[in-house]
Amino acid sequence: MFRAIQRFFRERNSGKVAHQRMQVVLMHDRLDITPDVMEALKNDILGVLSRYMDIDQESMSVDLEQGKDYTALISNVHIKRVYRRPMTANP
Amino acid sequence: MAGKSIVVTSGKGGVGKTTTVANIGTALAKKGFRVVLVDADIGLRNLDVVMGVENRIVYNVVDIIEGNCRMEQAMIRDRKLTNLYLIPAAQTREKDAVNPEQMKDLCAQLLESFDYVIMDCPAGIERGFKNAIAGADTAIVVTTPEVSAIRDADRVIGLLESNLLTNIHLIVNRMNYRMLRKGDQMSTEDIVGLLSVPLLGVVPESEEVLVSTNRGVPLVHNRGSHAGTAFQNIAARLDGENIPIESDNHAGLMGKIKRFIWS
Numbered sequence: 001m002f003r004a005i006q007r008f009f010r011e012r013n014s015g016k017v018a019h020q021r022m023q024v025v026l027m028h029d030r031l032d033i034t035p036d037v038m039e040a041l042k043n044d045i046l047g048v049l050s051r052y053m054d055i056d057q058e059s060m061s062v063d064l065e066q067g068k069d070y071t072a073l074i075s076n077v078h079i080k081r082v083y084r085r086p087m088t089a090n091p
Numbered sequence: 092m093a094g095k096s097i098v099v100t101s102g103k104g105g106v107g108k109t110t111t112v113a114n115i116g117t118a119l120a121k122k123g124f125r126v127v128l129v130d131a132d133i134g135l136r137n138l139d140v141v142m143g144v145e146n147r148i149v150y151n152v153v154d155i156i157e158g159n160c161r162m163e164q165a166m167i168r169d170r171k172l173t174n175l176y177l178i179p180a181a182q183t184r185e186k187d188a189v190n191p192e193q194m195k196d197l198c199a200q201l202l203e204s205f206d207y208v209i210m211d212c213p214a215g216i217e218r219g220f221k222n223a224i225a226g227a228d229t230a231i232v233v234t235t236p237e238v239s240a241i242r243d244a245d246r247v248i249g250l251l252e253s254n255l256l257t258n259i260h261l262i263v264n265r266m267n268y269r270m271l272r273k274g275d276q277m278s279t280e281d282i283v284g285l286l287s288v289p290l291l292g293v294v295p296e297s298e299e300v301l302v303s304t305n306r307g308v309p310l311v312h313n314r315g316s317h318a319g320t321a322f323q324n325i326a327a328r329l330d331g332e333n334i335p336i337e338s339d340n341h342a343g344l345m346g347k348i349k350r351f352i353w354s
Contacts, residue, residue: 013274019277
């Protein structure tokens, strides 16, 4: 019992630590996207958005963000103005 | 009956691939199936010593592929079971003595006369891995509750999927229930959650495994062995039997209570 109390105050169980570390590591491994692919993805998103709105292309960012138990694709887009009607795909 | 070709792989070395192949193969043969084990670890032959047939090797898998012998000449019959055979790896050759296409042909040929073809894959993800998975329709990924083994297993699962081998099962080997009770090991549930492939079985860590490899007699011959029973159940599940997975309840009632309190 004493040892159990001692453990409690000492540190988290290493099994739990391992599990949490692996969640992060595996997510990163699986999302091993090369910069080229990331750039292509950004350009594609840009292309779609540009049909609907005027976008500040310089300031646009696309990043992967690692949360505790999720990974999110975060994009920041500065809109200059929105078109009344969508532009055609190939203007 | 159309046979099954199974590759046992892991990425990381030393997690128990060869032991798994020997035991699952032996268990399936004991159930009456015609089974052939193929040691695809060319250059690092091991399955023969684990099966205890190391001094009966004349020809090997490279000899079959290069046409130096007929297929039956390289097949070594098990010491106990007449429906269990082993095709050993070549010891003095390199992995690139064989290509994936040739392994695929060999597998197809073996499936004509066997119910199960089980391939022992080398560690790593290079040529030897590609050779071993080429002819398989099912993959068993072996891991242990260690971070390095789990990370490599995840990588291998990704590679299997990109090679369109999507029938993948997981075995957690060397589960140490004492460590689990102390909270110093990931649970089976943790590991399955991380890798997200269906679980085929859990094998407890056991000194009996080393004793059985010392003797060259697979553990499933040994009645009353926990690890042996685990392998037997895995073989039965492969055969389609519905046997519940051994849960981490091995930890006992006290362990459950403790884990509940500390969680």
